[in-house]
Amino acid sequence: MSDSTVALAEPNSAFGKYHFLLRRLHSLSGIIPIGLFVCVHLFTNAQMILHTLFGVNPATGESYFQHEVNFIHAMPALELIEYALWASIAFHAVLGFVYIFNSKWNTTQYKYEANYRYTMQRVTGIIAIIFIFFHIATLRWRWDIGGFWYTPFWGHGGELADNSTIGMGDMKHVPMSLPYTAYALQFHWVVLAFYVVGVLAAIFHWANGLWTAAITWGLTITAASQKRWGVVCWALGIGLTFAMTAALIGAMTYNFKDMTVDQKTVFTHVLPQDQVTRFLGEGVTKADFPLEAIMEKAEH
Incomplete structure (x- = not known):
């Protein structure tokens, strides 16, 4: 000692x-x-x-x-x-x-x-x-x-068509643990x-x-x-x-292309477009996955 x-x-x-x-x-x-x-x-x-x-x-x-x-x-x-x-x-x-x-x-x-x-x-x-x-x-x-440093569950929410915002709390029913964990390490x-x-x-x-x-x-x-x-x-x-x-x-x-539609919706709205293109392919944008669908499921 x-x-x-x-x-x-x-x-x-x-x-x-x-x-x-x-x-x-x-x-x-x-x-x-x-x-x-x-x-x-x-x-x-x-x-x-x-x-x-x-x-x-x-x-x-x-x-x-x-x-x-x-x-x-x-x-x-x-x-x-x-x-x-x-x-x-x-x-x-x-x-x-x-x-x-x-x-x-x-x-x-x-x-x-x-x-x-x-x-x-x-x-x-x-x-x-x-x-x-x-x-x-x-x-x-x-x-x-x-x-x-985009690690698992990082996100700032997104905007709806009427310019109102949606937070990550509204999307918590969508299972994103695996996609975002994978994203953090592949980033x-x-x-x-x-x-x-x-x-x-x-x-x-x-x-x-x-x-x-x-x-x-x-x-x-x-x-x-x-x-x-x-x-x-x-x-x-x-x-x-x-x-x-x-x-x-x-x-x-x-493979991020294996994500469900709901997962792709969250993914495209919380991550930068260059990362969406990198993992989901050229031409894929958040416009392809409107957040309104997520909101409807969150309310039920």
Whole structure:
């Protein structure tokens, strides 16, 4: 343990009195609910590849991925779950930064595997929180970052024939999860690279954190037990990486011409014309898909 880390644990320090409790809450918040959410999120997104392989589910008439998304959106108290997740992420991130900036990285002095894992845990934590912020800001809050960052669900609505406006809320009944997720990744290689690096960082941070959590909680005391648990954590990390790969393949191979008429209507009205042409073909414009049809369905 570095001198500065010891200082945090001293009784007279700001964290000293609650050091033991904060360490365990920090560990617990990383495993549950954040870690659990990451696992569910990745395996849900992995369903994208089923659309590429099998198209729509004949039993439901919708893509396998959209079926999973609808299931999540139908969960009771979903908004409460979201707030709990955000609070957990904020707590884990803030306390993590406190530990990062009060600890010494000693990989140059002591070239041990544990030291490299210690450093990588902090590096991937920084990358992961930046990625999560961008992901939530553009996906959930619909921020248009830099004027080009069109990520899933980004949109500003559109105009009706009488010059009145229609918001994304009026089009929420149209399933757009898969098309916009695919669009985000196909839009530019920078977005794809950012997602790959960000998700891999989150996977490593969780899997390695799971290994250290077992030590923190006194579950793996001996070197042998730590080694066995390390194998399990590596296996979980590899499994999540496969899920990420399946999601990326599904998104990158998605053909936007397969969208339903309602999906094309939303797509053409919330994205720039050059992108509509790129993904739907020359000559296709929002005039081909009037928003009035969407409004009529939204009212019923």
